[in-house]
Amino acid sequence: MTNITIKDIAQEANVSKTTVSRVLNDACNVDPETRKRIQGIIEKRNYSPSAVAKSLSRQESITIGVIVPDISNPFFGEALKGIIEVINNNNLAMILCNTDDDAEKDRKSLEMLKEHRVRGVIYTPAFDYSSKEDSAFFKKSLKKIVAPVVLLDRRIDFLRLDGVYFDDYQTAYDAVKKFIEAGHRKIAIINASDEKSLPRLRHQGYMQALLDAGIAPDERYHFLGDYLFKKTYEQAKIMLAMEDRPTAVLATNNTTSMGFLKALYERNEKIPDDISCIGFDKINIMDIIDIQFNYVERDAYIAGKTAMELLIKKIAFPNKSAESIFVNAPFIIKSI
Amino acid sequence: MTNITIKDIAQEANVSKTTVSRVLNDACNVDPETRKRIQGIIEKRNYSPSAVAKSLSRQESITIGVIVPDISNPFFGEALKGIIEVINNNNLAMILCNTDDDAEKDRKSLEMLKEHRVRGVIYTPAFDYSSKEDSAFFKKSLKKIVAPVVLLDRRIDFLRLDGVYFDDYQTAYDAVKKFIEAGHRKIAIINASDEKSLPRLRHQGYMQALLDAGIAPDERYHFLGDYLFKKTYEQAKIMLAMEDRPTAVLATNNTTSMGFLKALYERNEKIPDDISCIGFDKINIMDIIDIQFNYVERDAYIAGKTAMELLIKKIAFPNKSAESIFVNAPFIIKSI
DNA sequence: CTGAAAGCGCTTACAG
DNA sequence: CTGAAAGCGCTTACAG
Numbered sequence: 148m149t150n151i152t153i154k155d156i157a158q159e160a161n162v163s164k165t166t167v168s169r170v171l172n173d174a175c176n177v178d179p180e181t182r183k184r185i186q187g188i189i190e191k192r193n194y195s196p197s198a199v200a201k202s203l204s205r206q207e208s209i210t211i212g213v214i215v216p217d218i219s220n221p222f223f224g225e226a227l228k229g230i231i232e233v234i235n236n237n238n239l240a241m242i243l244c245n246t247d248d249d250a251e252k253d254r255k256s257l258e259m260l261k262e263h264r265v266r267g268v269i270y271t272p273a274f275d276y277s278s279k280e281d282s283a284f285f286k287k288s289l290k291k292i293v294a295p296v297v298l299l300d301r302r303i304d305f306l307r308l309d310g311v312y313f314d315d316y317q318t319a320y321d322a323v324k325k326f327i328e329a330g331h332r333k334i335a336i337i338n339a340s341d342e343k344s345l346p347r348l349r350h351q352g353y354m355q356a357l358l359d360a361g362i363a364p365d366e367r368y369h370f371l372g373d374y375l376f377k378k379t380y381e382q383a384k385i386m387l388a389m390e391d392r393p394t395a396v397l398a399t400n401n402t403t404s405m406g407f408l409k410a411l412y413e414r415n416e417k418i419p420d421d422i423s424c425i426g427f428d429k430i431n432i433m434d435i436i437d438i439q440f441n442y443v444e445r446d447a448y449i450a451g452k453t454a455m456e457l458l459i460k461k462i463a464f465p466n467k468s469a470e471s472i473f474v475n476a477p478f479i480i481k482s483i
Numbered sequence: 484m485t486n487i488t489i490k491d492i493a494q495e496a497n498v499s500k501t502t503v504s505r506v507l508n509d510a511c512n513v514d515p516e517t518r519k520r521i522q523g524i525i526e527k528r529n530y531s532p533s534a535v536a537k538s539l540s541r542q543e544s545i546t547i548g549v550i551v552p553d554i555s556n557p558f559f560g561e562a563l564k565g566i567i568e569v570i571n572n573n574n575l576a577m578i579l580c581n582t583d584d585d586a587e588k589d590r591k592s593l594e595m596l597k598e599h600r601v602r603g604v605i606y607t608p609a610f611d612y613s614s615k616e617d618s619a620f621f622k623k624s625l626k627k628i629v630a631p632v633v634l635l636d637r638r639i640d641f642l643r644l645d646g647v648y649f650d651d652y653q654t655a656y657d658a659v660k661k662f663i664e665a666g667h668r669k670i671a672i673i674n675a676s677d678e679k680s681l682p683r684l685r686h687q688g689y690m691q692a693l694l695d696a697g698i699a700p701d702e703r704y705h706f707l708g709d710y711l712f713k714k715t716y717e718q719a720k721i722m723l724a725m726e727d728r729p730t731a732v733l734a735t736n737n738t739t740s741m742g743f744l745k746a747l748y749e750r751n752e753k754i755p756d757d758i759s760c761i762g763f764d765k766i767n768i769m770d771i772i773d774i775q776f777n778y779v780e781r782d783a784y785i786a787g788k789t790a791m792e793l794l795i796k797k798i799a800f801p802n803k804s805a806e807s808i809f810v811n812a813p814f815i816i817k818s819i
Numbered sequence: 820c821t822g823a824a825a826g827c828g829c830t831t832a833c834a835g
Numbered sequence: 836c837t838g839a840a841a842g843c844g845c846t847t848a849c850a851g
Contacts, residue, residue, distance in 0.1 A: 163822045198598040200844035202535045203827050219564045224555040231581045243579045245567045262534040409771040435745040499838040536828035539843050
């Protein structure tokens with residue numbers, strides 16, 4: 148029950164492997180009769196050529212590596228949908244890695260993709276590798292990958308890579324500005340640690356908007372989560388129990404919004420009556436059941452699709468200089 | 484900027500490729516000194532062996548193929564998380580395909596996985612291929628795959644394959660029973676077409692529960708969606724506008740629940756006050772904002788993990804007879 | 820239009 | 836403990 152090979156087909160057709168190969172690859176220089184005969188045999192024997200052997204001999208695989216931190220987060224689910232669509236249209240295959248935002252899994256994934264000699268990589272790094280040791284270590288891992296890399300959603304500052312992002316600084320800035328315009332002064336942010344560039348940008352945007360409005364940022368209103376449910380929920384609980392608590396909250400991703408909402412509803416409080424909120428990312432059901440949930444609609448599908456298209460371009464033109472594409476992310480404001 | 488090969492390492496270390504290969508594969512019969520020296524060179528040169536070449540020479544790849552119908556549905560997001568965890572633990576890689584429930588993409592995915600000579604496949608078929616032509620066609624596609632296949636969530640009746648499922652018949656039966664016990668008599672189901680085995684089982688369970696309670700099933704309460712948002716929303720709109728409309732609704736997946744809820748809320752009606760509902764699958768935010776949404780908690784993460792573990796077992800023991808594993812799915816009832 | 824031969828980068832009996 | 840050689844299943848100049 149072993150696989151049929153090109154040799155079997157060649158023998159049965161009384162031709163050389165070269166000729167069969169030509170038929171497989173739609174080369175023009177094959178006698179039409181012969182071609183038809185060979186195709187018949189391929190069909191009859193249910194033969195499909197080995198992508199593995201093809202990759203080896205061509206010195207070029209047809210797989211794209213994709214690394215995401217959390218495949219069960221709908222944001223990445225949507226992104227993957229965009230990515231896979233472009234992959235299919237280009238007759239490529241996707242090798243998927245999930246890192247759980249863990250540096251070790253991140254490294255392993257990079258290594259694995261390297262071993263698979265992927266044609267290119269779409270990469271949402273678990274880290275931004277901004278510390279010296281990290282960056283040296285990371286550069287080494289990444290250097291191994293000969294193929295082009297397109298970053299998705301998260302930057303790596305010290306490398307000039309292609310990437311598709313949302314404007315995190317500006318979005319946070321604009322969100323806070325909206326709060327201020329609506330009369331809020333005590334504005335909190337539930338964010339991840341500033342050590343990574345994505346939360347850092349969001350924090351900076353938040354700060355600047357306050358400063359520009361002449362409001363002194365209150366460090367007590369700066370909450371450190373990790374973009375995961377458990378910790379952001381706990382931070383939100385602390386926040387909501389404060390004596391002098393904020394009147395508006397910027398939740399910096401979908402999971403953070405959920406953590407916040409859980410803490411809020413547990414106190415029998417509601418948005419927007421008891422506190423104002425703007426979240427990054429939509430939460431599907433919210434619009435449907437008309438909870439007044441304000442959010443920034445970051446279209447991950449478009450981002451993923453754009454990233455993959457950029458990668459295709461980069462594969463075609465490896466010397467193309469690195470570019471960063473920013474995807475527009477409109478605010479959906481119900482009641483602030 | 485080409486890849487370093489085993490030959491380069493061998494030359495630099497003044498040994499044969501065989502010896503380097505032994506070091507790479509942790510074979511015991513290598514002089515410790517030599518081993519250390521070779522490892523040093525591998526490290527220094529940043530060499531990583533080609534999985535492609537390895538697969539070809541070993542006649543055995545280290546990739547697992549996974550086919551899902553909708554990667555952006557959290558159900559499959561969770562399932563993939565379970566699958567990928569087991570894949571990582573076994574040092575395998577995942578090739579992911581998304582079919583959008585389209586038969587042609589389904590076929591293409593199978594073909595692609597075959598070409599990649601995957602070690603095994605986790606498969607949620609777009610079809611159940613119950614018609615004669617379909618099944619012949621499908622058997623041919625599937626026969627090409629020499630590797631073991633484990634079905635996930637959706638059965639294919641005419642083939643004895645391993646699989647991990649939820650008990651769709653029983654769940655639908657129990658849900659309807661709960662409605663009846665709560666006093667409902669006019670009970671609707673929003674389901675997909677009976678042509679596929681999964682919705683068929685659900686419909687059968689629904690029917691039987693009614694019959695067992697002495698209630699004559701009312702065909703007007705049987706709504707045909709497709710497990711996607713748009714159509715189920717439209718079906719729900721029709722249902723809610725009926726003269727003699729049902730008092731309870733069984734929504735047969737998460738997206739169907741959303742379609743139903745949208746139609747309901749658009750009428751300024753609510754669950755459970757205006758109509759009762761039980762949905763298949765949780766919708767994350769619902770518990771948090773304490774909407775009284777009843778559901779069957781199908782743990783896709785566990786299902787995915789179980790399926791992948793079964794596949795590992797099948798890869799290890801190819802002659803193992805096919806087994807079906809059913810994952811328990813408890814009801815979460817808030818108010819019926 | 821066709822084929823023999825070398826090569827892609829590994830592994831694996833086999834011999835020493 | 837080590838290596839030469841054949842082989843995995845394709846592709847690709849090259850020659851005819």
